Amino acid sequence: MSQAVAVKKDLVIVGGGPAGLSAAIYAQRSLLDAVTLEREALGGQVILTNEIDNYPGVPNADGFSLVDAMQRQATELGAEVAMDPVEAIDRDESTGRLLVRTATTSYDAAAVIVAAGAQPRRAGFKGEERFAGHGVSYCATCDGMFYRGKQVFVIGGGNSAAEEALFLTRFASKVTLLVRKDHLRAQSALVQELDENDKVEVRLLTSLVAVDGGELPSRLTLRDNATGNTYEETYDEGSFGVFVFVGRVPETGLVDGLVDLDEAGYVVTDERMATSTPGLFVAGDVREKPLRQIVTAAADGAVAATSAAAYLGRPVEG
Numbered sequence: 001m002s003q004a005v006a007v008k009k010d011l012v013i014v015g016g017g018p019a020g021l022s023a024a025i026y027a028q029r030s031l032l033d034a035v036t037l038e039r040e041a042l043g044g045q046v047i048l049t050n051e052i053d054n055y056p057g058v059p060n061a062d063g064f065s066l067v068d069a070m071q072r073q074a075t076e077l078g079a080e081v082a083m084d085p086v087e088a089i090d091r092d093e094s095t096g097r098l099l100v101r102t103a104t105t106s107y108d109a110a111a112v113i114v115a116a117g118a119q120p121r122r123a124g125f126k127g128e129e130r131f132a133g134h135g136v137s138y139c140a141t142c143d144g145m146f147y148r149g150k151q152v153f154v155i156g157g158g159n160s161a162a163e164e165a166l167f168l169t170r171f172a173s174k175v176t177l178l179v180r181k182d183h184l185r186a187q188s189a190l191v192q193e194l195d196e197n198d199k200v201e202v203r204l205l206t207s208l209v210a211v212d213g214g215e216l217p218s219r220l221t222l223r224d225n226a227t228g229n230t231y232e233e234t235y236d237e238g239s240f241g242v243f244v245f246v247g248r249v250p251e252t253g254l255v256d257g258l259v260d261l262d263e264a265g266y267v268v269t270d271e272r273m274a275t276s277t278p279g280l281f282v283a284g285d286v287r288e289k290p291l292r293q294i295v296t297a298a299a300d301g302a303v304a305a306t307s308a309a310a311y312l313g314r315p316v317e318g
């Protein structure tokens with residue numbers, strides 16, 4: 001596809017989740033000529049979350065409505081938002097400008113904010129890829145309803161696994177949480193809720209080794225991590241599902257070689273969200289930080305846009 005003429009922009013924002021949309025809002029307020037590019041649906045991981053009870057000022061929000069409100073706020077302020085997956089970001093060493101290439105357009109940007117978020121991490125059991133979308137899921141909000149009256153197994157011991165296991169009790173007849181260690185990492189309040197829910201069984205020191213079956217899963221191979229022994233459980237084909245919530249992998253592919261990463265693979269920034277490449281900022285789950293939440297993603301986006309405006313010598317929101 002020909003991309004002869006690059007579209008000049010002050011700022012290109014990559015990612016339309018809370019970090020990217022917050023950056024879009026703040027870019028408008030600094031009067032930057034900016035575009036926000038999203039790969040699939042706007043919202044990122046937040047739209048996979050059914051219930052959000054810790055975003056200040058919006059009690060009992062659901063992920064989709066929250067991000068929809070953020071998007072409306074951005075576009076009502078004049079932000080340009082496009083569904084156009086970014087394929088590459090390069091720096092023109094002679095000009096210091098950043099070239100952002102999508103499937104349809106090339107952008108020549110003075111500054112870029114990458115708020116590309118993270119993807120669900122695979123648990124690594126045999127059969128995971130084979131049954132993904134047919135018995136193995138990474139999204140309870142999307143797929144929970146297909147397990148009405150059925151049994152589900154949830155893998156993971158963090159906040160996501162605990163919250164999604166509780167959410168799945170609305171549909172499933174039984175939810176078995178498989179935790180590889182002898183304790184959960186989830187917040188105490190969630191652990192207590194799991195304990196108190198009759199539909200939930202927590203199996204500590206248990207790993208899922210393999211899922212087998214025909215078109216749909218029918219057999220699980222599990223390992224007791226206390227003894228190292230494996231055992232099998234067989235069910236009617238399609239009578240259960242496996243939900244995986246074992247953390248996330250940051251989407252750093254686009255900035256590979258342009259930024260420094262920490263040991264866990266997250267982008268290293270200063271407190272202005274600046275990376276080691278001038279004009280390239282990152283925000284949200286893709287960066288190294290102690291707390292990955294919607295509220296911190298939104299805060300990162302605001303800081304990154306304000307820093308980009310300062311980098312461009314534009315008036316900065318007071």
Ligand code: NDP
Pocket residue numbers: 054122123124155156157158159160161163180181184185207245246247248291292293
């Ligand atoms: P976490 O990294 O917090 O937890 C991952 C869990 O999965 C751990 O229990 C880990 O076990 C387990 N795990 C990792 N790899 C495997 C594997 N291959 N097989 C089996 N188990 C595995 O990830 P989350 O997605 O839960 O949370 C990500 C971030 O988002 C966290 O900072 C969390 O606090 C935050 N969050 C906050 C929420 C809230 O505040 N309401 C809701 C959801 C997420 P081990 O402990 O053994 O490493």
